[in-house]
Amino acid sequence: MSWICPKCERELPKPEQRHYCARVSLDSLFNGRSPELMLVFDMILAEVADWEGVLVGTTPNCIVFTRRLTFLVIRPMKKELDVKFYSKIQHSELPVLKSVAWGNKFENHIRLSLIGDLRPAVFGYMRESYELLA
Numbered sequence: 001m002s003w004i005c006p007k008c009e010r011e012l013p014k015p016e017q018r019h020y021c022a023r024v025s026l027d028s029l030f031n032g033r034s035p036e037l038m039l040v041f042d043m044i045l046a047e048v049a050d051w052e053g054v055l056v057g058t059t060p061n062c063i064v065f066t067r068r069l070t071f072l073v074i075r076p077m078k079k080e081l082d083v084k085f086y087s088k089i090q091h092s093e094l095p096v097l098k099s100v101a102w103g104n105k106f107e108n109h110i111r112l113s114l115i116g117d118l119r120p121a122v123f124g125y126m127r128e129s130y131e132l133l134a
Contacts (some may be wrong), residue, residue: 002055009057011055013066029076040112041074041081043044047060047123051130071133072126083122086127095122103134 003015008010030038041063047053050063051054057064073084090106091099092125095117 011057013055013068024060026058029058033076036115037081037113040115040118043118048126049057067130067134071129080111083110084127086132087128088132131133
């Protein structure tokens, strides 16, 4: 059961969940970014937002995807998206640029800038993170 904060109107997995409480429009995170970068994000959003129980929220710096816990964070940068996801194992192969231990799992980062960067393996990593933090 989700809860909507009365101050920022952000939908969260649990009542009174700690969060960054400010209204941030999704469009504001992409001001000055290329149309292709926005399209890359839109393609991720179209796929991931349909997964069961997924909530999407915005903060001043990123877009947060939660189910029970946060499983995906996308930070729009000047020319690329920094995509953070979690896994049971360390990933040392491309497209993963960074994989560090975080508790009993690994925090991983991928950078995407072109539609061609969205390969099936990238969506596989996102799904793995979604299922890990279910």
